[in-house]
Amino acid sequence: MNLPSSHPLVDGRTKNSSLVRAYSGQAPSRRPVWFMRQAGRSLPEYREARVGTAMLEACLDPALASEITLQPVRRHDVDAAIFFSDIVVPLKLAGVDVEIKPGVGPVMGSAVRTADDVARLRELGPLTPDALQPVSDGVALTVDALGETPLIGFAGAPFTLAAYLVEGGPSRDHLAARTLMHADPATWAALTEWAADVAGAFLRAQVLAGASATQLFDSWAGSLSLADYTAHVAPASARALTHVADLDVKKVHFGTGTSELLAAMRDVGADVVGVDYRLPLDEANRRLGGTTPLQGNIDPALLAAPWPVLEAHVRDVVARGSVAPGHVVNLGHGVPPETDPTVLTRVARLVHEI
Amino acid sequence: MNLPSSHPLVDGRTKNSSLVRAYSGQAPSRRPVWFMRQAGRSLPEYREARVGTAMLEACLDPALASEITLQPVRRHDVDAAIFFSDIVVPLKLAGVDVEIKPGVGPVMGSAVRTADDVARLRELGPLTPDALQPVSDGVALTVDALGETPLIGFAGAPFTLAAYLVEGGPSRDHLAARTLMHADPATWAALTEWAADVAGAFLRAQVLAGASATQLFDSWAGSLSLADYTAHVAPASARALTHVADLDVKKVHFGTGTSELLAAMRDVGADVVGVDYRLPLDEANRRLGGTTPLQGNIDPALLAAPWPVLEAHVRDVVARGSVAPGHVVNLGHGVPPETDPTVLTRVARLVHEI
Numbered sequence: 211m212n213l214p215s216s217h218p219l220v221d222g223r224t225k226n227s228s229l230v231r232a233y234s235g236q237a238p239s240r241r242p243v244w245f246m247r248q249a250g251r252s253l254p255e256y257r258e259a260r261v262g263t264a265m266l267e268a269c270l271d272p273a274l275a276s277e278i279t280l281q282p283v284r285r286h287d288v289d290a291a292i293f294f295s296d297i298v299v300p301l302k303l304a305g306v307d308v309e310i311k312p313g314v315g316p317v318m319g320s321a322v323r324t325a326d327d328v329a330r331l332r333e334l335g336p337l338t339p340d341a342l343q344p345v346s347d348g349v350a351l352t353v354d355a356l357g358e359t360p361l362i363g364f365a366g367a368p369f370t371l372a373a374y375l376v377e378g379g380p381s382r383d384h385l386a387a388r389t390l391m392h393a394d395p396a397t398w399a400a401l402t403e404w405a406a407d408v409a410g411a412f413l414r415a416q417v418l419a420g421a422s423a424t425q426l427f428d429s430w431a432g433s434l435s436l437a438d439y440t441a442h443v444a445p446a447s448a449r450a451l452t453h454v455a456d457l458d459v460k461k462v463h464f465g466t467g468t469s470e471l472l473a474a475m476r477d478v479g480a481d482v483v484g485v486d487y488r489l490p491l492d493e494a495n496r497r498l499g500g501t502t503p504l505q506g507n508i509d510p511a512l513l514a515a516p517w518p519v520l521e522a523h524v525r526d527v528v529a530r531g532s533v534a535p536g537h538v539v540n541l542g543h544g545v546p547p548e549t550d551p552t553v554l555t556r557v558a559r560l561v562h563e564i
Numbered sequence: 565m566n567l568p569s570s571h572p573l574v575d576g577r578t579k580n581s582s583l584v585r586a587y588s589g590q591a592p593s594r595r596p597v598w599f600m601r602q603a604g605r606s607l608p609e610y611r612e613a614r615v616g617t618a619m620l621e622a623c624l625d626p627a628l629a630s631e632i633t634l635q636p637v638r639r640h641d642v643d644a645a646i647f648f649s650d651i652v653v654p655l656k657l658a659g660v661d662v663e664i665k666p667g668v669g670p671v672m673g674s675a676v677r678t679a680d681d682v683a684r685l686r687e688l689g690p691l692t693p694d695a696l697q698p699v700s701d702g703v704a705l706t707v708d709a710l711g712e713t714p715l716i717g718f719a720g721a722p723f724t725l726a727a728y729l730v731e732g733g734p735s736r737d738h739l740a741a742r743t744l745m746h747a748d749p750a751t752w753a754a755l756t757e758w759a760a761d762v763a764g765a766f767l768r769a770q771v772l773a774g775a776s777a778t779q780l781f782d783s784w785a786g787s788l789s790l791a792d793y794t795a796h797v798a799p800a801s802a803r804a805l806t807h808v809a810d811l812d813v814k815k816v817h818f819g820t821g822t823s824e825l826l827a828a829m830r831d832v833g834a835d836v837v838g839v840d841y842r843l844p845l846d847e848a849n850r851r852l853g854g855t856t857p858l859q860g861n862i863d864p865a866l867l868a869a870p871w872p873v874l875e876a877h878v879r880d881v882v883a884r885g886s887v888a889p890g891h892v893v894n895l896g897h898g899v900p901p902e903t904d905p906t907v908l909t910r911v912a913r914l915v916h917e918i
Contacts, residue, residue: 385900388865392873432821435842435863467786467821470842488789488824509789511742519746546739 212456217420218353219458224360224422229290233423233460233482235503235536241528242289243561244362245554246464246484247544248282249294252551255281265310266302269295272347279352283359285551286558289538290360290423293349293416297366297427298374300412303341305334306375314380321378323390325397331375332400337408342415353420360423362462363416367428368405368446369439375401384433391442402446410453417457424454425462425484431475432467432486439471448478455479462505466543472497487511487542491530503536508557510541513549517556524557528564566810571774572707573812578714578776583644587777587814587836589857589890595882596643597915598716599908600818600838601898602636603648606905609635619664620656623649626701633706637713639905640912643892644714644777647703647770651720651781652728654766657695659688660729668734675732677744679751685729686758691765699766700773707774714777716816717770721782722759722800723793729755738787745796756800764807771811778808779816779838785829786821786840793825802832809833816859820897826851841865841896845884857890862911864895867903871910878911882918 218224228238250256256278260268268274278294298308298316307319322331339346353361373387374380381387391398413424426447431439451461463475464484472494476483485494485506494504512523524539531537539561545554572578582592604610610632614622622628632648652662652670661673676685693700707715727741728734735741745752767778780801785793805815817829818838826848830837839848839860848858866877878893885891893915899908 383864383897385865385868388863389868392866392877393869433842435844437844470823488787490789490791509742510737511739512746514739514743515747523746543737546737 212418213458214418218360219422223358227289227358227360227422229360229538230422230460232536232538233462233503240562241539241564243539243558244288244290244292245282245541245545248286248288248554249278249292250545251547252545252549252554253281253285265296266299269299270344272344272351275348276351276355280355283356286555288558290362291352291356292362292425293352293364293421295345295364297370297429299345300337300365300408301371304337304408316374317379318375322375322401323386325394328397328401328404332404337411339415342411345412346415346419349416349419349421361421363413363421363424365409365413365426365450367426367431368402368409368450369431369443370427370429371405371409372402373430384430388433388438391438395442398442402443403449406446406449410450413450414453414457417454417459421459423460423462425464426450426480428463428465428475431465431471436470436474440474444474444478451479464505476502482536484540485542491527491537492533495534501535504531504534505538505540507540507542510543510546513546513553520553520557521560524560525564528561566772567812568772572714573776577712581643581712581714581776583714583892584776584814586890586892587816587857594916595893595918597893597912598642598644598646599636599895599899602640602642602908603632603646604899605901606899606903606908607635607639619650620653623653624698626698626705629702630705630709634709637710640909642912644716645706645710646716646779647706647718647775649699649718651724651783653699654691654719654762655725658691658762670728671733672729676729676755677740679748682751682755682758686754691762693769696765696769700769703770703773703775715775717767717775717778719763719767719780719804721780721785722756722763722804723785723797724781724783725759725763726756727784729759738784742787742792745792749796752796756797757803760800760803764804767804768807768811771808771813775813777814777816779818780804780834782817782819782829785819785825790824790828794828798828798832805833818859830856836890838894839896845881845891846887849888855889858885858888859892859894861894861896864897864900867900867907874907874911875914878914879918882915
């Protein structure tokens with residue numbers, strides 16, 4: 211493996227952390243918990259830090275991205291940081307004309323629809339370590355500050371990236387992307403292969419700079435049938451993960467609405483499967499054959515419910531997750547922006563006490 | 565049963581139609597097909613008819629609603645019409661302050677969040693036949709023109725209606741609705757019970773005016789776990805369907821992303837289950853124990869693919885659907901507005917030829 215000798219896993223800083231142990235199927239010293247989108251709009255200190263700075267600008271400012279990444283760790287005593295970024299950041303760094311419009315999401319300068327469009331995209335070439343320097347710098351700063359708390363590296367999966375590129379922005383059913391997949395499978399494969407290499411390079415840079423685990427987010431995989439996922443998406447997701455296959459880090463794979471896809475998402479090379487709030491963890495564990503550590507799956511809707519309701523739900527999630535060979539408590543989707551952050555702190559404390 | 569003697573099922577006009585026979589598990593004379601959202605923006609004659617008329621105004625103009633309902637039957641030779649309306653129409657007729665904003669969807673004057681809000685809603689009283697007269701008139705006009713082709717009556721399911729009311733408009737994960745469901749189950753039950761009676765009265769009016777079948781759309785049920793669906797949604801959906809239980813019409817139940825919920829959605833009292841494009845019909849049939857007629861499930865994304873790709877897909881859907889005790893071909897979600905309508909005509913012809 212190519213981890214530098216100062217890497218937290220190599221120097222042992224995070225090797226025995228609760229997160230890394232649970233991801234490895236080993237008993238952790240305390241039950242690990244973190245929250246998807248924990249670094250973000252639910253925190254007043256985040257909203258303050260972001261004043262006057264656009265989203266992509268914030269992601270590419272090493273000091274700011276690092277500060278934002280650290281905020282929820284300080285506040286909630288969670289067991290991991292996840293690097294503050296956006297799934298389109300590697301597209302931007304690869305040279306794609308993309309911006310993030312507040313209230314809308316990522317918007318592309320032009321949609322990628324044809325074989326020619328994909329060929330032009332591929333001419334941008336691979337995403338180089340030089341281009342990734344702001345990310346590497348942000349990760350290095352963060353890891354220094356985190357000490358024994360592991361940082362999770364982050365990337366959007368090729369299908370989700372390709373869906374943004376083909377649609378030109380967010381969409382409900384990703385119709386144009388799913389049409390291309392069937393109408394021109396060769397162009398689709400070329401597109402997702404390119405996206406896989408971009409996502410993989412982004413993940414690799416984060417690990418080499420000090421991340422102790424990785425998570426691939428296929429936000430929109432839930433729009434696919436199992437057959438389409440297996441034939442047209444899984445090969446690219448597997449390719450993305452090969453970029454970190456020689457590095458000693460566990461790989462988490464997560465999407466929403468993916469209860470039918472869990473085994474297929476594991477089988478692209480993931481070590482840990484993230485489960486959305488819709489499927490009980492004991493049932494997810496059964497579908498995965500009882501061999502795969504799980505992450506999840508507190509229903510974000512319950513973060514706004516009275517504490518006794520939320521507490522009962524968290525205890526239920528923990529009980530169901532305990533049947534898996536490893537369990538990292540998380541939400542079953544990202545933190546809603548309007549969440550009261552003191553509730554998240556209280557959930558983290560409860561998880562540690564159970 | 566209370567069907568008037570001139571009702572198409574009673575006078576035999578539609579009793580032996582392919583649609584009604586397939587919904588009843590009897591062999592149809594030809595394989596029936598229709599398309600969810602077939603009356604709508606994919607048709608130039610629809611766009612022309614709608615010029616200068618707002619959505620809710622169009623739904624409540626009997627002549628216009630009838631004309632729009634008939635357009636796809638004339639054009640595509642489909643085996644059923646579905647009454648042109650919107651799931652918020654019965655809310656509007658019940659006295660709720662709602663409008664449909666182009667490009668946004670239904671927007672409520674104020675969101676329904678508290679027990680007091682729900683109490684005020686319930687004070688509006690039941691949805692009366694008088695209030696429903698524009699709907700009854702539109703249906704009667706349509707049924708006269710349709711002759712032997714059956715009309716399907718339409719309503720949004722209580723969960724989807726309640727989600728609009730609680731969120732105040734469209735939302736991605738229906739967080740506020742799902743929070744209320746757990747935070748205050750009694751208020752949630754009162755809300756969905758009211759919504760069930762409104763949806764049920766809307767369905768009943770359409771059947772009494774001449775519809776030969778009904779379809780309940782739970783557009784957003786796919787955001788729920790099976791446990792939440794069963795505990796907090798199924799009772800209200802069952803209540804909605806009791807409003808037509810004494811009438812001799814088959815009841816279809818459909819939602820997207822509901823592969824985990826199919827049996828629960830059947831068990832609220834549906835005769836036919838609509839299956840979205842994600843789950844193969846043979847697998848849906850297996851999950852339903854092989855006893856329930858199915859409707860679905862051409863992937864709308866493939867309507868924009870080259871014909872040979874679409875044709876192979878349609879043939880696959882038909883082959884898989886043939887294992888069920890009845891199959892009405894449809895899409896696995898609504899017609900995308902940008903669909904070339906000549907493709908829909910060609911699909912209908914293909915289904916009839918297979």
